[in-house]
Amino acid sequence: MEPILDPAKSPGSAPIFDPSIGSRSSSPPPVFFFSSSSVLQQFFTMFMSIVLLLTVQQALSACVPSSPPPPPSGLCTNSSTVQSEIVDVHNEFRRNVQPPAQDMLQMDWDDKLVPSIQAWVDGCVFTHGKPSTRMLDGYELGENLFKSSSPVSWTSVVTAWHNEVNNFEYPTSSTNGKPIGHYTQVIWNSSYKIGCAMAKCPNDIYFFGCRYYRAGNFRGWKPYTKGESCGMCPNNCVNKLCTNPCPYKNDYLNCLQVSPNDATSQQWLNTARLCASVPTKSSQ
DSSP states (O other): OEEOOOTTSOTTSOOOOOOOOOOOOOOOOOOOOOOSSOHHHHHHHHHHHHHHHHHHHHHHTTTSTTOSSOOOGGGOTTSHHHHHHHHHHHHHHHHTOSSOBSSOBOOEEOGGGHHHHHHHHHTTOOSOOOGGGOEETTEEOEEEEEEESSOOOHHHHHHHHHGGGGGEETTTEESSSOOOHHHHHHTOTTOOEEEEEEEEEGGGEEEEEEEEESOOOOTTOOSSOBSSTTTTOTTSEETTEEOSOOOTTOTTOOOSEEOSSOTTOOOOOOHHHHEEEOOOTTTO
16 A cells, blocks of 8 residues: 655655546446246346435445445545545644644635545545646645555544654754655644545555645645744634634635734734634535
8 A cells, every 4th residue: 555646746845636537437327137926926026126226326435436346335525524544634634743833723624625536536546636726726635545455444544644754853854865745734724625536446445535624735835834833823722723823914814804903913822813714624
């Protein structure tokens, strides 16, 4: 099992995607044959066959519609339990970065990020797409990909990305020339929304992907500001993570509209004072 690298990018750059529609089943519809038994028996047989067909179709489409064979249900990201697992393991890594982060935003799930990454993994093309296609609301998205020859947990997938920490030296360097981009995307401070998907591909290959809003891994930028945990958001902090703080400049782009106050101030204050309009779950 392995993270998927973009060979056209530097070790610290962000992977990307193409929102192509994935493969679809080409199996012909079932044909029902009847024996010379009674008409009632024929209709009963047909009825039970239809019920069985609908039941099987429901199972196949439970995680990745029209893309049999289905992956294990414990990996389907339409499950709130799986979504929580993905978010929780990201936030655990984010709150425990070394050196500690003053400005690490808490990450949350966003359903708007799922359709395009689901379409990409459905296609079973084990590479990244063009940067121009990786956009949402006018902003670039980050992406991490992973493939495995066996079903593994989402915790294992995210941990594999995070393991590139062994190659990373704060603020921007790879210690040995090896990749660090998956790790830095996981812990990029302003990437505060995530959506993920997976598909089971031919030859029993499991293809995982996550999309991040907004993208991290900007060349020459550090992934976060080191210092005391939540040092830049003391009034908006939960367990070492900043909970949607909005500076006047709206550097994180997580305010729908910045409050028209002192435009030069960089001080972190109460969210209600800084954001004239704060995004809600439904607006994200």
